[in-house]
Amino acid sequence: MDEKFADPFGMKQIQAKPDVWAAEMQTADLKLSFRIKEVLHYAESKYQKILVVDTFQYGRMLLLDNTVMMTERDEFFYHEYLTHVPMCLHKRPQNVLVIGGGDGGIINQLIKYEETESITLVEIDEEVVKAAKMFFPEMSRAFENPRVKVIFEDGIKYIDGKKEVYDVVIIDSTDPLGPAEGLFTPEFYGNVRAALKEDGLLAVQAESPVLTPELVREILKNIAIPFGAENIWYYIGFMPTYPTGMWGFALASKGPRKPELMVDRAKKIAAKSKCYNANVHKAALSLPNFVLELLPDGAPQKTES
Amino acid sequence: MDEKFADPFGMKQIQAKPDVWAAEMQTADLKLSFRIKEVLHYAESKYQKILVVDTFQYGRMLLLDNTVMMTERDEFFYHEYLTHVPMCLHKRPQNVLVIGGGDGGIINQLIKYEETESITLVEIDEEVVKAAKMFFPEMSRAFENPRVKVIFEDGIKYIDGKKEVYDVVIIDSTDPLGPAEGLFTPEFYGNVRAALKEDGLLAVQAESPVLTPELVREILKNIAIPFGAENIWYYIGFMPTYPTGMWGFALASKGPRKPELMVDRAKKIAAKSKCYNANVHKAALSLPNFVLELLPDGAPQKTES
Numbered sequence: 132m133d134e135k136f137a138d139p140f141g142m143k144q145i146q147a148k149p150d151v152w153a154a155e156m157q158t159a160d161l162k163l164s165f166r167i168k169e170v171l172h173y174a175e176s177k178y179q180k181i182l183v184v185d186t187f188q189y190g191r192m193l194l195l196d197n198t199v200m201m202t203e204r205d206e207f208f209y210h211e212y213l214t215h216v217p218m219c220l221h222k223r224p225q226n227v228l229v230i231g232g233g234d235g236g237i238i239n240q241l242i243k244y245e246e247t248e249s250i251t252l253v254e255i256d257e258e259v260v261k262a263a264k265m266f267f268p269e270m271s272r273a274f275e276n277p278r279v280k281v282i283f284e285d286g287i288k289y290i291d292g293k294k295e296v297y298d299v300v301i302i303d304s305t306d307p308l309g310p311a312e313g314l315f316t317p318e319f320y321g322n323v324r325a326a327l328k329e330d331g332l333l334a335v336q337a338e339s340p341v342l343t344p345e346l347v348r349e350i351l352k353n354i355a356i357p358f359g360a361e362n363i364w365y366y367i368g369f370m371p372t373y374p375t376g377m378w379g380f381a382l383a384s385k386g387p388r389k390p391e392l393m394v395d396r397a398k399k400i401a402a403k404s405k406c407y408n409a410n411v412h413k414a415a416l417s418l419p420n421f422v423l424e425l426l427p428d429g430a431p432q433k434t435e436s
Numbered sequence: 437m438d439e440k441f442a443d444p445f446g447m448k449q450i451q452a453k454p455d456v457w458a459a460e461m462q463t464a465d466l467k468l469s470f471r472i473k474e475v476l477h478y479a480e481s482k483y484q485k486i487l488v489v490d491t492f493q494y495g496r497m498l499l500l501d502n503t504v505m506m507t508e509r510d511e512f513f514y515h516e517y518l519t520h521v522p523m524c525l526h527k528r529p530q531n532v533l534v535i536g537g538g539d540g541g542i543i544n545q546l547i548k549y550e551e552t553e554s555i556t557l558v559e560i561d562e563e564v565v566k567a568a569k570m571f572f573p574e575m576s577r578a579f580e581n582p583r584v585k586v587i588f589e590d591g592i593k594y595i596d597g598k599k600e601v602y603d604v605v606i607i608d609s610t611d612p613l614g615p616a617e618g619l620f621t622p623e624f625y626g627n628v629r630a631a632l633k634e635d636g637l638l639a640v641q642a643e644s645p646v647l648t649p650e651l652v653r654e655i656l657k658n659i660a661i662p663f664g665a666e667n668i669w670y671y672i673g674f675m676p677t678y679p680t681g682m683w684g685f686a687l688a689s690k691g692p693r694k695p696e697l698m699v700d701r702a703k704k705i706a707a708k709s710k711c712y713n714a715n716v717h718k719a720a721l722s723l724p725n726f727v728l729e730l731l732p733d734g735a736p737q738k739t740e741s
Contacts, residue, residue, distance in 0.1 A: 158445045
């Protein structure tokens with residue numbers, strides 16, 4: 132038998148490695164554990180527990196309140212999907228706002244867009260940015276980009292009262308428990324809509340359709356209240372270290388126009404990306420039958436499929 | 437705050453449930469654990485260890501050699517991708533062969549095709565079929581279908597010498613360790629090619645491109661030896677309980693013709709499926725940049741992207 136199949140999963144190395152693990156309780160009944168080399172950082176901020184560990188499988192990993200936010204090796208999936216799908220659908224994304232995203236992953240994707248003039252990051256927890264700068268230097272270079280402005284404030288307060296300022300708003304929040312709860316309400320989404328320019332687009336991290344389908348349904352319903360169901364899309368991507376490996380995102384358009392893929396821009400971005408390309412973009416918007424059922428009535432994907 | 441967001445992940449129930457877990461070491465450094473209600477079955481066959489447990493998150497689960505094969509709630513992903521992609525690409529899939537697949541998941545999808553006249557399942561381990569019939573009655577009804585014939589034999593021996601018998605061959609094997617090793621060799625794939633009729637299609641479970649990219653590259657290279665790289669495609673799907681949640685499949689065509697989606701058949705099958713539809717079919721064949729790199733030179737997806 133071929134030597135190459137000898138130990139593809141590294142099982143022979145079990146004995147040689149330290150048996151120290153970091154685990155996420157993904158739900159009460161499901162746990163994902165990572166063998167770690169070292170605990171690099173632990174802090175309790177005003178808002179949450181911040182933990183950085185070095186894992187053998189995925190490199191360095193950031194956890195907030197014991198939930199995996201990102202790892203060095205697989206962060207590109209989540210950050211590319213959440214950034215490039217809205218950015219490659221907007222005609223001219225000049226001014227972009229990110230709410231949350233203090234780990235720097237989204238802005239690290241956004242600085243790839245030469246046409247984008249200003250990138251504003253509103254993060255509630257300064258300690259997250261500090262940890263990212265210390266332990267994820269490759270990603271957090273983006274904080275030094277002159278087009279990036281960081282504001283430490285509650286995104287809910289920040290957006291309230293803003294009128295037609297942004298082309299694209301990206302909500303990169305934690306789960307709707309604790310500090311991020313208010314980022315999932317119809318009131319908040321209504322304020323985001325007001326802050327968007329004409330033809331503006333909103334993209335939101337929107338949980339796992341496999342594990343918490345009712346939560347996904349609720350998020351989409353809440354976004355549809357200010358935006359209208361006919362302007363709502365859901366899309367999915369692969370995300371190895373998130374529960375079920377399938378992660379969902381919501382997309383909302385302020386304009387009456389259906390946003391269309393800017394193919395040339397997608398090609399440019401694909402050349403600088405590990406996952407994203409124009410085919411992956413379309414694939415993300417192609418929903419399995421059980422996910423289509425979570426969309427509100429009137430959502431375009433429901434009738435187009 | 438909205439009541440619906442109160443406990444979407446079921447965390448408040450932790451204390452109320454038994455703290456007994458079944459875990460898969462997905463690699464030496466990565467472990468996925470499932471809280472279980474009960475161990476239903478354990479047997480050691482001539483080939484492998486067979487374990488059936490009842491989990492809170494995913495219902496009943498079958499493990500072979502401590503590796504998750506399927507769960508009641510998420511088996512549809514893997515079985516729909518592995519079955520419907522080749523079946524909806526073939527012009528007239530009358531005679532179908534499944535090698536492995538003793539749990540019944542693939543034949544349970546195949547019996548949806550009215551145009552298919554004969555379905556042959558060649559499984560090395562009779563004990564797997566027995567366990568499936570006992571603990572997965574909904575799925576294993578397929579064994580009673582008059583078009584299904586089950587042969588207990590090593591698939592490698594079975595296929596050797598067969599000439600132009602099958603329209604579609606599906607390899608639903610375990611990982612290339614232990615009993616399934618010989619199912620990943622160029623010799624075996626060559627024998628499968630000979631057993632296919634003109635325009636015949638082969639579909640193969642082909643591991644995780646995130647976790648074991650070199651293994652995926654090797655499998656595709658081995659299939660390309662008899663089939664030719666220009667007749668090889670790779671596709672991916674979501675699979676929550678498999679490592680990384682992204683699973684890969686290889687597709688090989690005997691004919692010179694590029695197989696094209698039979699849209700009417702895909703629509704019929706979508707009406708009976710939880711995941712699969714024509715959009716999902718195209719999405720599965722849309723590969724992220726890092727997966728495209730694993731394809732052999734000359735594979736059509738490499739130049740079409």
